[in-house]
Amino acid sequence: MLWRRTAILLIACGVLTLVAALLAALPSGGKGPELQLPAVDKTAVAKITVTRLEGPYSLVKTGEKWTVEPGGFPADQTLVDRALDTLTALRFGPTVSAKSASHSKYEVEDGRLTVALHTAKGAAWELIVGKDSADNRGTYARKAGDDRVYVALARLRDLFGKDANRWRDHVIVKFDPQEAARLTVADNAQTLSFKKNDAGAWEFDAPPENLPAGFRLDSEKVARIARTIANLNANDFEDSKEAVDRGLEPPRTLVTVETAKGEKYAVKLGADKDKNVYVQRDGNEQIYLVNTMMIANVRKSLLELRDMHVAFFDPAKAAKVTILDGARQLVFEKAGEDKWKIAESSEAVPQGFILDDAKVATLARSASTLQGLSFVGQSAPAAAKLGSAGSLIVALEGGGEQKIQLGAEAPDDQRYVGGNGYVYLIKKSGVDRLLKKLDDMKVTAQRSNQMGGIDPSMLDKLPPQLREQFMQQQRQKILQNQMMQQMMKKAEKQKQAPKK
Numbered sequence: 001m002l003w004r005r006t007a008i009l010l011i012a013c014g015v016l017t018l019v020a021a022l023l024a025a026l027p028s029g030g031k032g033p034e035l036q037l038p039a040v041d042k043t044a045v046a047k048i049t050v051t052r053l054e055g056p057y058s059l060v061k062t063g064e065k066w067t068v069e070p071g072g073f074p075a076d077q078t079l080v081d082r083a084l085d086t087l088t089a090l091r092f093g094p095t096v097s098a099k100s101a102s103h104s105k106y107e108v109e110d111g112r113l114t115v116a117l118h119t120a121k122g123a124a125w126e127l128i129v130g131k132d133s134a135d136n137r138g139t140y141a142r143k144a145g146d147d148r149v150y151v152a153l154a155r156l157r158d159l160f161g162k163d164a165n166r167w168r169d170h171v172i173v174k175f176d177p178q179e180a181a182r183l184t185v186a187d188n189a190q191t192l193s194f195k196k197n198d199a200g201a202w203e204f205d206a207p208p209e210n211l212p213a214g215f216r217l218d219s220e221k222v223a224r225i226a227r228t229i230a231n232l233n234a235n236d237f238e239d240s241k242e243a244v245d246r247g248l249e250p251p252r253t254l255v256t257v258e259t260a261k262g263e264k265y266a267v268k269l270g271a272d273k274d275k276n277v278y279v280q281r282d283g284n285e286q287i288y289l290v291n292t293m294m295i296a297n298v299r300k301s302l303l304e305l306r307d308m309h310v311a312f313f314d315p316a317k318a319a320k321v322t323i324l325d326g327a328r329q330l331v332f333e334k335a336g337e338d339k340w341k342i343a344e345s346s347e348a349v350p351q352g353f354i355l356d357d358a359k360v361a362t363l364a365r366s367a368s369t370l371q372g373l374s375f376v377g378q379s380a381p382a383a384a385k386l387g388s389a390g391s392l393i394v395a396l397e398g399g400g401e402q403k404i405q406l407g408a409e410a411p412d413d414q415r416y417v418g419g420n421g422y423v424y425l426i427k428k429s430g431v432d433r434l435l436k437k438l439d440d441m442k443v444t445a446q447r448s449n450q451m452g453g454i455d456p457s458m459l460d461k462l463p464p465q466l467r468e469q470f471m472q473q474q475r476q477k478i479l480q481n482q483m484m485q486q487m488m489k490k491a492e493k494q495k496q497a498p499k500k
Helices: 002-025 077-088 100-106 156-160 219-230 292-296 357-369 428-433 445-450 464-496
Strands: 045-052 055-062 065-069 092-097 113-119 122-132 139-143 149-152 171-174 180-187 191-196 202-204 231-233 236-238 253-259 264-273 276-281 287-291 318-325 328-334 340-345 374-377 390-396 401-410 414-419 422-427
Touching (some): 065 077, 077 113, 077 156, 092 100, 171 219, 171 276, 202 219, 219 231, 276 292, 287 292, 340 357
Antiparallel strands (some): 055 065, 092 149, 113 122, 180 253, 236 287, 264 276, 374 422, 390 401, 401 414
């Protein structure tokens, strides 16, 4: 009866296969079927409703624009678009539980957080959103009316777990700051008007009556005001209709900007509230709250706009750098593109000494960026003793020079410094950036490693032409490595930056 045994065995195998298939379809322990929501085209979505324990709100499409309800507030169109992309392409992993008793574990109880997608025909689907999944890549969720819990393959709580204000348009003013042509900042103490000249730098449109003698305007500080207004965003919103003096009528500060295209923007800055400032754009009833530190970039007194640079030159145009420190003298001269040589030195130059060109270039940049902490005046007081602590002189290509004179120490760890006919106070540590010694300017072991581990002293044994050729190649390699490192750091920052 071999055929009968074979038939029984085949039937048994078939039954086992069927049982296994049925068990695999059961929604338990992450082995159940995935949730399939009705497909909805992104352009067909008319409304998104969100129900939270703190209260419901909706995102409603009117024409091509979205608003936040209740209130009819303009929505952040980019954020809504991101939500639509997420919801209309939402996918799910297998069932993690089919029991209602597990709902509290996954925070998917009724009424906790519900998101529903609507078309013109009505609700397309409704989803109860829970906590983040165990791997923090998704969100536990279940379909309304269904006890089964799934993992939604998107971080839905990040999108919908906050209040309605998160969806509102936080942009107060937006334009290209490079287009700004005129700028006025007016308050009870002063009215400062600026215009951009043909070179793209900011200057006074009408110099104020109380302008101190020898005052130099810092164009970059004015540009910072323009950039702040051009990208002014709110931290929060003031929707209360309560009659409270918010410092906006009249405004404590009024900023007006006119662009090269003729566009005009007027922004009122009011009183402080906690760590924010009341702000209102002229012609817009909405009152915003903006971070106090951002507004501090705009509310500048005349003296705060003074240019505090001790020297004015392009470091790329430096042709000769001279350090004078008592009897010590050290002179570097440019010997080609990105190349420097020691022209004079009161110190004996050791045999095998290799000058680090990058350090000379850094020294020139340090001199060009040196800024005073405070302005002393056009004439040096007797206590300043300019030059007594040393000097740095930069001769420029095409003629002219910039001289920085370091003087006596002053209270609060400061030192007098003179440049371009003006006297300032700087931190004493600023001296270390300028009065470099010969040993400070040599190629170090670290730089030697960047040059392929070559012992700098060995290069002195090479013929001059061959040594120079080798050094030029190494400079190019170092420059390429630095550029590559900068690109990698920039890419890493962009990768770590939160997505908007």
